Amino acid sequence: MNAALEINALNVYFGDHGALVHAVKSASLTVAKGASFGLVGESGSGKSTILKAITGLAPQWNGEIKVEGRPLGAKRDRNFYKTVQMVFQDPYASLHPRQSVDQVLSETLYLHGFRDIDDRVNQLLQDVGLGPAFRFRYPHQLSGGQRQRVAIARALAPQPDILLLDEPTSALDVSVQAEILNLLSDLRAAHGLTFVMVSHDLAVVAHMCDQAAVMQHGEILEVLSIDAMRAGQTAHPYTRTLLDASANRVA
């Protein structure tokens, strides 16, 4: 079994009968172990919802989600989070303001059963390019890029195989984005990680991924390789529109 992630005919809903939103409609995709897979499409197209369904943040779903060959049920156990971790877009919202970097990382490690916490915190900080000086800082003492490094360190703490990245650099300056994207590439190589990355920026997805799914109105229109995308070999006209809009932003 060499698929890290397999999704078949996934439907995801929000709300209830009164106002039911069918956010993802019969979506299917397969991400090979060690691959980096992108999800692109305009806002509201269902990209984040796919990641949320995987991590258990969108409980109303049907269809099949398999992680490393094992189908997921309604609940996610500790073991799941040892395999799959997520990094969110907004580094300002994703860290608790009253928790120091040390607390965030120590607690996560403790929760996952590690006991050599001191060494691991130091190692994690080093892995994400933050020196030991950052260990006892609080979020308000960190820049956006530094916060995102902490969020990545926290995601790496349980030693996952798969990282789900939801617009991880959209809130950052391009110079900081470059540092974070380089860091993510290095980490993927060093730890043999599989990435699923959502971005509204096609250039970012093309830089980071080898394949991407194009979404619109909750549906996956097509899955294509980045090489095909670069060569303009698209099966669906919407992909063409998306490519054109990104290349020439001033319509």
Add this chain to the structure above:
Amino acid sequence: MSTLLDIENLWVRFPTRNGIFDAVRGVSFSLGRERLGIVGESGSGKSMTGRAILRLIRHPGIVEADHINLHGENLLAKSERDMRKVRGEQISMVMQDPKFSLNPVMTIGDQLIEAHRLHAKATKAEARKKALEMLEAVSIRDPERVMGAYPHEMSGGMGQRIMIAMMLIPNPEILIADEPTSALDVSVQGQVLSIMDRLVKERGMGLIFISHDLNLVSQFCDRVLIMYAGRIVEVCDANRLHEAQHPYTRGLLGSLPRFDAPRPRLEVLQRDPSWRDAPSVEGRT
């Protein structure tokens, strides 16, 4: 090109516990009937520059300049009352997040009507007609329905277009747009940009377009000021931004992933302390 606005030696200062923080440090530039871009990283002073022109820096911030001349008249010498007229009639500003700029408990129609009646002596019916026209001018397809809606019922793209409609009511000579499309999808971005473009071309408006997006500014604007640490480090024609010389500008461009030119690693900006100390470059034509 006729100069609408001329700014000489503008400073924006904030007293803090650790002394005075200079957010904008002596910038000088002019604006004609053109699309002038201001780019730079977050914190470089773009928004404070835009707000300072309208004297919209909140207490305890301080604006100082040798002059901020609108048609040769120094805005710094005006009373607050006269400034309100300038803001209502001559210079408008669109903020980054329309949700904070529109009144959440008033329908969009009522806000547009009120804006128009503040500016011109008009009957309610005339103001309503004008409001509908403005919504049409910003390519809102169903203006009657939008008139009766509340801001939270609008998507980001609609909200931003409504903000622009609101800013257009007084027919300003100058529009300062602070990251007006940053929260929008590329497809909607194009629509908002073409609205602003029309205003510059058809009404001869001057536009200050603040953005952190270098590619967008190079495609959309005529001229670009590049800001770093409260100063202008480089000025160039927008369509030649990719030939920019300053290592900061080059570094920003190099850090962008390119769809058409893949490479294994992105360049990381190496900051040089001397960039901060070099005198601000003059942004006049």
